Structures are given as structure tokens and as C-alpha cells.
Amino acid sequence: MDRLGKDCVHCAHQLCAKKVPIFSVLDEEELNRVTELIVRKKYNKGELIIIEGSNPESLIIINRGKVKVFKNSHDGKEHILYIFSTGDFFGEKNILRKSDATYSAEALEETHVCMIRKDSFQQMIRQNPDIGIKLLEELCRRMDAVESMSMENAEGKVNKVLLEFSKKYGKDHPKGILVDLPLSREGIANYIGVTRETVSRKMSSLQDESVIKMIGNKKIL
Amino acid sequence: MDRLGKDCVHCAHQLCAKKVPIFSVLDEEELNRVTELIVRKKYNKGELIIIEGSNPESLIIINRGKVKVFKNSHDGKEHILYIFSTGDFFGEKNILRKSDATYSAEALEETHVCMIRKDSFQQMIRQNPDIGIKLLEELCRRMDAVESMSMENAEGKVNKVLLEFSKKYGKDHPKGILVDLPLSREGIANYIGVTRETVSRKMSSLQDESVIKMIGNKKIL
């Protein structure tokens, strides 16, 4: 359990409910109610938040940090499904379907999360249907992303993923946009379903074409 | 507009709201209210229900028939995203996101649908948050399907899609399960993102291994 804000309602707001998009529709009083339903927790880099095959019963919202959600294919390879960061949620399947988790989730850095249990969640949605609508919106966005990614070949996927990272993690810089990649080449490869060598090659050719410039593990657009 | 039941509330129930899973949480009175928000429409085989790039503003529920939802990749190939039939809904993106449709939808046979406009839908969710939960459940199911399909190679995809069709459209039969395929080989190919030749080959080997038996365009498991 997180030592921060355990008994400080105002801190709790700051930490969680207030900055989460899906709760943006709530007013102060509703936020207070939601805050009471939340359990906070901290994970260190590399710790597993959800393990495939277990049966967690909470929705998880990221307060600070980054999380990768992945599953292993029968031949043992890791397929990363999503990279989530501050304000994102995951684990909605845990509370909407009865089955065991079909995926694992691991903290990529020190990560603080808020957890809402199944029954609290249902109650919350009934009191604030607009949260449900927000959730639906976000799921639609994810579907869109998955659908459009699935139509690309290796080169298109690398381009898309770099664009995605530059939007999410890019910072302005005199010579373009500086992006701090959340994943290694291997991670990117597992994310888009190709090998690390392919990622290397495609990124090298992008550099040859002067589209990007690599600096260690960051890059400039 | 469908000539049936235009002014018959009871017929309307039968036609639409009552047999749709997402409305299964409603009681009689709530069903009545929902029914009033619905517009019915009929499409013939081959007619387009939604065109990529247009800006429809309704959720669409299939009352009878089959619909394929697809998009075209830049090189002009058709990618089928889903095959929907009685009781399924689609177009949720239309009412949850402001952007234009990123996909098209075409009736695969004579199809009767119910349409709920954006504002009616929002109102409906606010009155019956449980419908929102049902929708979330269904979207999660679809995500699961997409996620697990994306990890398969061509052979695995063919197996999965045949299994899916046999679950959805299969009928018991003395020698196994008789499946009436909703798509041609080419359609299946576009559905799982391979070529029609590959589908042919994989299905032939399945037949060699006596896993399936083909009869024209149907098959026995």
C-alpha cells in the first residue's frame, strides 16, 4: 500500500481521481464519493501488476508511471498489447467478464496506481453513467488503433509506432521533437509483432532518409 | 423504412429491443421507452449501410440478417473487421467519437436494422447505466477476439475463424457440425488478412487430415 495520502482525502484527489480523463465529468462531490472507493498501490519497475491466468477483480488506473500489458503466445514469445501511462486505465476486462485474465501487466518504472473493485465500479457507473460513456469512448479509440495497425506491414508499423510514441512522449526541441522511447528495440518489436532486427533495420533506413536521428535510445524527429 | 410495425409498439418490441442482448437488462416499461427512440430500416443484399468517410450518427443494431464491416487499405484491398448478425450492434464509434467513419458496412443478405441516434443513445445510457455496462462487456469481448487473432499465423487464423463460424453459424448434424459459411474464400481471406489461395490451401490440408469435410461452400466438422 502506498504510504502517501492514505488518510488525506485532498491528496487522494490530487493523486488519482482528479487528473484521470474518465472522471473529468464529475463534480467535486462526486469525486469525493469516487475517491472513497479507491485503493492505492505502488509497484516498482519490473513488478507484475496482473498475471495471466489469475483472477483479479479491479479496474486499474495509472496515477504515475508506465505499464506494459502483454500476453505470451504458445511458442513463448511476448506480445505487448498496450503501453499505458499516467491517466490511462486497464483491467476493465477483469470486472466486466467472469473469465481469468488473458494477459499480464508489468510496471516499466516506479508506478502508482488506483484500483477500483468490481462491485464499487458497477455502483459507480450506475451513479454516474457518463463515466461509462467515457470508458466506451476510450475503448473505441483503442479498437481504432488496433484495427488500423493490423493493416500495416512491418515498415508501416514501425512508422506508426514511432509516430504514436512521439505524440505521447515527445517534447519540443529546437531541431524537432525529442522522444524518450518507453521500450527497447526488442520491446518495440514485441509491441508491433515483428523481430528486433527488423525494427533496427527500418529505423536505420529512416535515419538514412533523414526522417529521424537516433541518440542512444532517444531520437529526434 | 421498414413497412413492418411502424405503428405497432408490440411488433416493434418483437422486432428489435426484446431480443437484443444489450437490452436484456431492461424491464417492460423501459423497453417501451427505448423502443420509441428507435428507427427501423431495411437493406438488401449488397447495400451499403455505412460508407467510410461519411458521418453517420446512429448506433445500429441488427434485427435480422448479416452485415460485414470493413475498410480499404491504401493499396485498395478490403479488410473485413467483423461479421455481425442478429442481435449484434455496430457503429458505436459514430456516436462516441466526433470523427468520420473509418469503415464501411455492407449487408450480406436482406437485413433489418434498428438505429438509435446519438442524442437518444446518450439519454438512454443515462437512464439505464446497465446498458452501458453491457456495451462495455461486448467491446471487451471483441478486443479479446482481436487480440488473440492477431497473435496467430495463417494456419492458426484459418483454424480460429472456422471455429468461430462453427460456433456462430453451425448446426448439429449426424456426422458433426454443419456450418453454412457466411463468406466466400476470398471473404474469409480478407477477414483474417491473408490471400484466398492461402485459405484454400489451409482448408485443403484440414480436409486431408480429416478435420473437416467440404461440401460446396458448406462444411462438416
Place this chain on the structure above:
DNA sequence: CGTTCGATTGATGTCAGTCAACCCGAGTGG
């Protein structure tokens, strides 16, 4: 300064796509 682990680069293999020929059943028209 050496070890280590990820990244890169090159050589080779393989799965599925492409191209092309042929088959077959459904229509169509003589």
C-alpha cells in the same frame, strides 16, 4: 579496462503472397 547486454549488420531460410494455369458449377443463349 573488461564485462555485459542491447543494437546493428550480414547471410540464409521459410512462410505466405503473387502469378498463372486449370477446374468446376451456374447461367445464358443458340
Place this chain on the structure above:
DNA sequence: CCACTCGGGTTGACTGACATCAATCGAACG
């Protein structure tokens, strides 16, 4: 009733993109 066409389906040969395997590089860290 048969001949012809036409559109999908099947099958085979070839190709190409990406995976695999392997060697080398290079930055980070003790």
C-alpha cells in the same frame, strides 16, 4: 440439350519480405 462463358475455387511454381541465425559493435557500468 449442348456449347460457351463467367466467376469462384484449387493447385503449382516462383518470389519476396521478414524471421532466424550468427558475428560484431558499442555504450553503460563496475
